[in-house]
Amino acid sequence: MSSRSTQIDEVVDRLFAPLTISQQRVVDVTAEVFFTKDQWPMFQYVEATLDTARLDAKAVLGTLPISPGVIRYGAFRRLDTLSTLGEQERIQLTLLGLHHYQGPFAAKRDALVRDVLRLLQVFIDARRAFRPSATEFTPFELTSQVALDALAQLRSPHSLPAPSVLASLVEGEPPFSTSLAGWSGDPTRSSFTWSIGRQVLVHDPVGLDLRRYVEAIVDRYHVPPSVTRRAVPSPLSLAASLGYLDTAWRVLHGRGTHLVELPGPERTISLALDCATREEFVDRIGALGDLLKNLRVPSGGQQKGGHALERLRAYLTWKLPPESQETLAGALDQLDHIRVIRNATGHEAAESDGARAYRALGISFPVTDWPGAWRSIQAEATVAFDSVRGEVMSFVESPPE
Secondary structure (H helix, E strand, O other): OOHHHHHHHHHHHHHHOOOOHHHHHHHHHHHHHHHHHOOOOEHHHHHHHHHHOOOOHHHHHOOOOEOOEOOOOEOEOOHHHHHHOOOOOEOOEOHHHHHHOOOOOHHHHHHHHHHHHHHHHHHHHHHHHOOOOOOOOOOOEEEHHHHHHHHHHOOOOOOOOOHHHHHHHHOOOHHHHOOEEEEEEOOOOOOEEEEEOOOOOOOOOOOOOHHHHHHHHHHHHEOOHHHHOOOOOOOHHHHHHHHHHHHHHHHHHOOOOOOOOOOOHHHHHHOOOOOOOHHHHHHHHHHHHHHHHOOOOOOOOOOOOOOHHHHHHHHHHHHOOHHHHHHHHHHHHHHHHHHHHHHHOOOHHHHHHHHHHHHHOOOOOOOOOHHHHHHHHHHHHHHHHHHHHHHHHHHHHOOOO
């Protein structure tokens, strides 16, 4: 297998890897609005819904994998620019995002994914059949009704989607969006006409195989790592979140009071790296476990010794107001699961506790995908540290009178 093929397979494996609990939550919230309302939700709604679960929507979205390339593909449309998404804007899943949905609308999800893949074949067939005039320009257009009629001929086993639903799915998919020169129709999109440009959609049919479809996208727009290395890889958000948490802690307690003690340069760097083997996983989570063990917790509250996370929980229960406690409890529970996993990697007696902790973080046990397991732990730790920082800063900015 060529180096490029290996790179593409690795990217696609990451895109299809099971989501963490937090990632699953944001996907499910977004999808269920779409399935029940036939339109994508406002980001304001998604933020507010995740806030009730004490999750920061943008922080969670920032942990989702995305393909490197000229066009970057992930579970959400424009995932690489979601940090700038405003409350008044809609947030949209891609077909990959719909694939990750887990909930009562799974049958509808599968049907819609199949319909869009079938529609891609309709576009390909229509383009191949199109014969322009030799002497004057002839627009290549496809109406929503023609598209739906073609889907019906493919003997779809369920009722066809409304044109507006079809349009909202298509516009987020690179093979369609890069080839559409525009569309016209009524504002509700109950009917419309696509104007299709010269850009080729996908050279070869992918059938109803979503993985082949994603592979085709990644392959077409892939940029080798030697080019993308200049961009900061997303796992560095773990190191950044630690730095921001420590800054918030020093704002609360004074410039010389640190919470985070980094475990030496080499082990600190390892927190931002991927892993390929169990041995590397053990090394990475060992560095993270040492960092958790060495958190510098001040005296205060009903601390009874024990692990630094236990002391931090007691201290924050005492220091921060009641309205912060649910968020803090969720974040510290996630970090404690990581602590348990770290202990289980070196102690056979702790293996059963480790299995429960893996499952609590949404990681299959026994672990067969060590790179995916480490990415999940990086993501969960990042969200947890960000949640603690958020509550600390809320207290600093609005102290009790």
